[in-house]
Amino acid sequence: MKKGAHYPQHKYQGHAEIMILNGQVLISGVELSKGDYLHTRRGEAHDIVALTDAELFISTEQAMTLIT
Known part of the structure; x- marks a missing residue:
């Protein structure tokens, strides 16, 4: 992602794992940087x-489903 890019509010129909x-x-207001890991639950x-x-x-x- 380029600096300043924004991926809108979305959710997964299953679990997701994100590694920086x-x-x-910034993911939902939480700052993450190189090496950080985030697990999201279904929905x-x-x-x-x-x-x-x-x-x-x-x-x-x-x-994934975008939330509009």
């Missing part, structure tokens, strides 16, 4: 904002 490979992001909504250029690894068992 590089940079800093847990969140958004992502890149505070710096960032690379994330996201693994999910089901599809």
Whole structure:
């Protein structure tokens, strides 16, 4: 993600794992940086904002739904 990019509020139909490979992001108001890990439960909504250029690894068992 480029610095300042925003991925809107969304949720997964299954569990998701997010690893921050590089940079800093804000996920639902929580600042995460290189090496940090986040696990989300099924149906847990969140958004992502890149505070710096960032690379994330996201693994999910089901599809994602944007919340509008």
